[in-house]
Amino acid sequence: MTIIAIVSQKGGSGKTTLSVNLAAAAEAAGAVALIIDTDPQATASQWGAWRADKAPEVIDSAPPRIQAKVDAAKAQGATFIVIDTPPHADSAASRAVEAADLVLIPCRPSAFDHAAIKTTVSLVRLFEKPAFVVFTAGPPHAPRMYEEAVELVRGFGIEACPQILPDRAVYRHASAAGSSVIEFEPSGKAAAEIASLYMWAIAHVNMSTTAHEGV
Amino acid sequence: MSRFANLADKPKGSSKPQHQPVTPGIEDGAAATALAGKLPQSNSRAGRKAIAAYFSPEMSLAMRVCARKHDLSLQELMAEAFDDVLRKYGQSPVGE
Numbered sequence: 194m195t196i197i198a199i200v201s202q203k204g205g206s207g208k209t210t211l212s213v214n215l216a217a218a219a220e221a222a223g224a225v226a227l228i229i230d231t232d233p234q235a236t237a238s239q240w241g242a243w244r245a246d247k248a249p250e251v252i253d254s255a256p257p258r259i260q261a262k263v264d265a266a267k268a269q270g271a272t273f274i275v276i277d278t279p280p281h282a283d284s285a286a287s288r289a290v291e292a293a294d295l296v297l298i299p300c301r302p303s304a305f306d307h308a309a310i311k312t313t314v315s316l317v318r319l320f321e322k323p324a325f326v327v328f329t330a331g332p333p334h335a336p337r338m339y340e341e342a343v344e345l346v347r348g349f350g351i352e353a354c355p356q357i358l359p360d361r362a363v364y365r366h367a368s369a370a371g372s373s374v375i376e377f378e379p380s381g382k383a384a385a386e387i388a389s390l391y392m393w394a395i396a397h398v399n400m401s402t403t404a405h406e407g408v
Numbered sequence: 409m410s411r412f413a414n415l416a417d418k419p420k421g422s423s424k425p426q427h428q429p430v431t432p433g434i435e436d437g438a439a440a441t442a443l444a445g446k447l448p449q450s451n452s453r454a455g456r457k458a459i460a461a462y463f464s465p466e467m468s469l470a471m472r473v474c475a476r477k478h479d480l481s482l483q484e485l486m487a488e489a490f491d492d493v494l495r496k497y498g499q500s501p502v503g504e
Contacts, residue, residue, distance in 0.1 A: 227412055252416040262415050283469045319473045
């Protein structure tokens, strides 16, 4: 059972895109995935409705109910849960972080928002959760820019995820079709990138869980 | 077909009417949502006064996280803070 919170105080950073595609990657890898949508805008829920609740399923949740829903979903067989959160939401973000094994902070490398990152970092610190910035929607080939962005992120005391999700048109095409990039273009670059992010996340959670159990 | 539809707060458009008669667990969820949505109807506010103030997002977040960590509501945490400040300025804490 893996619970991932997708948190960013900034809007338009790719939270919902990351949430639905990560859950779809989990489903494709054989997990029973569920997306908990805490955003009042309900973008993820809309996506779920477009695909007529084909797995991965999306359920909504008021922030105080997140933990209870995670527990209930676990009892109903969910093995991979992604919690999508709205920007500027103290309550939803903190409840999501509290419930999560791993926190991913999507961030556009070009539109780095210091204040937003700082707030999110202080949140994950308070709950002592492992957290990584995931660069989204940046150019696919810009090694120097990513190097600088990684340094900038480190300056806030947080690591960047080694997997990057660059901007690819297939994200928009897939979302518009109520699909994920893995379903829409299984052999595409975006599908490979999201799949490797999923593998990385799973490995990271398993590693840290084992480490804690070992102590 | 849908595996987790019973966990949703709002009934889903595609879910069948058979999901309508809710189980106790879901009623809970609906109640919690309703509570979050329309607190003005709550009896706990009867005969009480609201004190509101505007702070930075950092302050808001820190207070909520602090409340959560100590298993208190924001209301309880604020009551504690107000009593502390009353003591600080040499007044009697009110405590409610």
